[in-house]
Amino acid sequence: MTATPAPQEASKATRQRPGSDPTEDAQPIMRRVKTKLTSKWATAAAIIIAVVWSVPTFGLFVTSFRPAAKQVGPRSDGWWNAFIDWDFTFKNYVDVLTPAGSQSANLSQYFVNSIAIVIPVTIFVLVLASMAAYVFAWGKFKGRDALFIFVFALQIIPLQMALIPLLQFFTQTLQLPAGSYAQLWIAHTMFGLPLGIFLLHNFISEIPGEVIEAARVDGAGHSTIFWRIILPLSVPALASLAIFQFLWVWNDLLVALVFSGGTADVAPITQRLAEISGTRGARDYLNPAAAFVSIIIPLLVFFGLQRYFVRGLLSGGLKG
Amino acid sequence: MEFIGEKLLQVVIALAIFAAVIGLIMLLVDRAPKSVKDKVTVAGFLAPAAILMLVGLVYPAVRTSMLAFTDAGGNANGFDNFVWMFTQPEALTTLRNTVIWTVLVPLLSTSFGLAYAVFIDKARGERVLKSLVFMPMAISFVGAGIIWKLVYDYRGPNIEQTGVINFFRDALGMDPKQFLLDAPENTFFLIIVMVWIQTGFAMVILSAAIKGVPVELIEAARLDGANAWQQFRNVTIPGIRGALVVVLTTITIATLKVFDIVRTMTAGNYDTSVVANEMYTQAFRAGEPGRGAALALVLFLMVLPIVVYNARVLRKQREIH
Numbered sequence: 001m002t003a004t005p006a007p008q009e010a011s012k013a014t015r016q017r018p019g020s021d022p023t024e025d026a027q028p029i030m031r032r033v034k035t036k037l038t039s040k041w042a043t044a045a046a047i048i049i050a051v052v053w054s055v056p057t058f059g060l061f062v063t064s065f066r067p068a069a070k071q072v073g074p075r076s077d078g079w080w081n082a083f084i085d086w087d088f089t090f091k092n093y094v095d096v097l098t099p100a101g102s103q104s105a106n107l108s109q110y111f112v113n114s115i116a117i118v119i120p121v122t123i124f125v126l127v128l129a130s131m132a133a134y135v136f137a138w139g140k141f142k143g144r145d146a147l148f149i150f151v152f153a154l155q156i157i158p159l160q161m162a163l164i165p166l167l168q169f170f171t172q173t174l175q176l177p178a179g180s181y182a183q184l185w186i187a188h189t190m191f192g193l194p195l196g197i198f199l200l201h202n203f204i205s206e207i208p209g210e211v212i213e214a215a216r217v218d219g220a221g222h223s224t225i226f227w228r229i230i231l232p233l234s235v236p237a238l239a240s241l242a243i244f245q246f247l248w249v250w251n252d253l254l255v256a257l258v259f260s261g262g263t264a265d266v267a268p269i270t271q272r273l274a275e276i277s278g279t280r281g282a283r284d285y286l287n288p289a290a291a292f293v294s295i296i297i298p299l300l301v302f303f304g305l306q307r308y309f310v311r312g313l314l315s316g317g318l319k320g
Numbered sequence: 321m322e323f324i325g326e327k328l329l330q331v332v333i334a335l336a337i338f339a340a341v342i343g344l345i346m347l348l349v350d351r352a353p354k355s356v357k358d359k360v361t362v363a364g365f366l367a368p369a370a371i372l373m374l375v376g377l378v379y380p381a382v383r384t385s386m387l388a389f390t391d392a393g394g395n396a397n398g399f400d401n402f403v404w405m406f407t408q409p410e411a412l413t414t415l416r417n418t419v420i421w422t423v424l425v426p427l428l429s430t431s432f433g434l435a436y437a438v439f440i441d442k443a444r445g446e447r448v449l450k451s452l453v454f455m456p457m458a459i460s461f462v463g464a465g466i467i468w469k470l471v472y473d474y475r476g477p478n479i480e481q482t483g484v485i486n487f488f489r490d491a492l493g494m495d496p497k498q499f500l501l502d503a504p505e506n507t508f509f510l511i512i513v514m515v516w517i518q519t520g521f522a523m524v525i526l527s528a529a530i531k532g533v534p535v536e537l538i539e540a541a542r543l544d545g546a547n548a549w550q551q552f553r554n555v556t557i558p559g560i561r562g563a564l565v566v567v568l569t570t571i572t573i574a575t576l577k578v579f580d581i582v583r584t585m586t587a588g589n590y591d592t593s594v595v596a597n598e599m600y601t602q603a604f605r606a607g608e609p610g611r612g613a614a615l616a617l618v619l620f621l622m623v624l625p626i627v628v629y630n631a632r633v634l635r636k637q638r639e640i641h
Binding site: 119123128186194 | 370612
């Protein structure tokens with residue numbers, strides 16, 4: 001990711017080498033790819049992909065500001081007409097956010113729930129996963145590697161497989177109160193740990209052994225090494241994992257459906273969104289605004305911290 | 321807005337309890353006698369995560385596996401649930417759809433992602449172009465479902481269409497189409513939503529891998545007279561093979577588990593159900609936990625070879641270390 005400018009220049013020269021007349025090639029497929037790699041066609045194809053990928057979200061955004069009559073009913077039309085009528089309103093957003101009876105979307109409550117769920121879970125996973133990752137990377141005990149592979153493999157257990165027994169365990173064995181965040185916090189933390197340990201392990205095991213050895217010689221114990229050396233050095237990896245965890249929990253629907261009970265006291269915004277979009281009715285015109293309220297935070301996090309997100313993906317995907 | 325204070329209080333209490341537990345562990349690790357210090361450290365640092373994973377993943381997985389051999393009343397019924405799965409037409413449709421999903425989504429996402437990564441490599445505005453395709457990764461499946469319902473929106477013929485695609489069909493003189501209702505192609509239209517989300521992931525990983533291919537290799541290939549396609553085929557592709565495998569397997573696993581898209585867009589109706597969705601329907605809606613568990617088990621078995629493969633690659637890399 002941190003390529004020096006010089007090789008970039010060099011390879012640019014490689015790609016744009018002269019004399020690459022496409023008509024010289026016999027096989028059509030070779031010619032096509034070659035053209036795209038070397039000419040403006042590549043840019044054109046890229047722009048088409050970019051447009052196709054952006055239009056759906058843009059359409060939702062525009063629709064969310066259109067008056068009800070333009071969205072549903074006999075006088076409605078496609079969102080692109082908004083740029084001809086120039087008829088926009090904030091009313092949809094006011095309606096979905098403010099509480100007004102049981103029929104209202106009442107999203108502000110659920111929005112706060114999502115925040116109250118996601119922040120503790122992210123902290124829990126970061127701390128517990130980095131502790132485990134530290135031991136997996138630097139601890140010495142029998143069966144360490146086998147255990148680590150096992151943890152890695154746990155990622156594969158489909159959530160659906162865990163739901164029924166876990167719900168029974170929470171309500172019957174632990175007697176966790178219904179209508180509190182506790183079940184969601186614990187469930188999300190459990191499901192986030194395998195990936196978290198895996199990602200952090202990749203990073204923590206790359207920390208030079210001399211650094212840790214030097215601290216040990218100076219008389220530092222494990223907890224000191226962990227808090228004073230490992231964690232500060234792992235900030236980039238921790239940031240990546242935090243973003244993953246944040247997005248994953250914020251966007252989750254399945255865990256919420258099973259463990260939240262669905263009330264405005266606990267349920268996150270995705271669950272409410274699925275509810276109001278699942279029922280067709282006179283208030284359909286509020287769905288785009290509601291959807292946008294629910295995706296605005298992830299989008300902000302994403303655009304603000306994209307660098308760390310990408311780095312996390314790469315360390316999880318490429319290093320292994 | 322008094323509800324915010326109350327909710328905030330719950331969060332603060334939870335964080336305080338958590339901090340106390342972690343503090344206690346650190347204290348124990350520091351105070352342990354020298355002879356067992358390393359063992360106590362391993363145990364103390366590993367225990368919280370290990371207990372949570374055992375209770376939250378291992379134990380439920382075992383329980384669910386056993387549940388797969390019971391009927392709705394909880395009595396053992398041998399392989400009845402699996403017989404049901406492989407004989408009933410609707411269950412077979414679910415299996416067929418899952419296979420279609422797992423073949424098409426990784427293939428299409430990776431192809432689009434690779435093509436896009438190559439096309440925009442070192443282009444002007446690369447970062448912005450990347451963000452646009454990457455953005456769906458941040459959007460929830462529920463949100464994506466609503467976004468694409470809007471794209472696929474259908475209204476009867478001879479009125480103005482509100483969905484983008486039907487608008488274009490209209491403009492081209494074709495009849496509007498009910499994308500989500502007409503089986504079997506509606507499964508394909510749901511798959512597009514997943515491809516839309518996963519392409520960004522493939523693109524980001526592959527783009528970084530492409531940048532990691534040594535320039536000297538490409539240069540050498542060029543000097544040997546390789547054209548752009550040959551350079552791509554014989555130098556870039558082998559250079560990013562590891563990344564390609566990771567992208568394909570990761571997307572395959574994500575696709576096998578996909579639930580929210582089907583749930584929010586069709587709820588599994590009109591022959592669009594997949595195993596992950598059918599499992600939820602059977603276990604939590606139809607009162608058939610045994611069938612749900614059996615579907616979960618099949619899902620697990622489908623995913624297992626991919627994980628074993630990934631784990632072996634991982635082990636190999638650790639040996640090299």
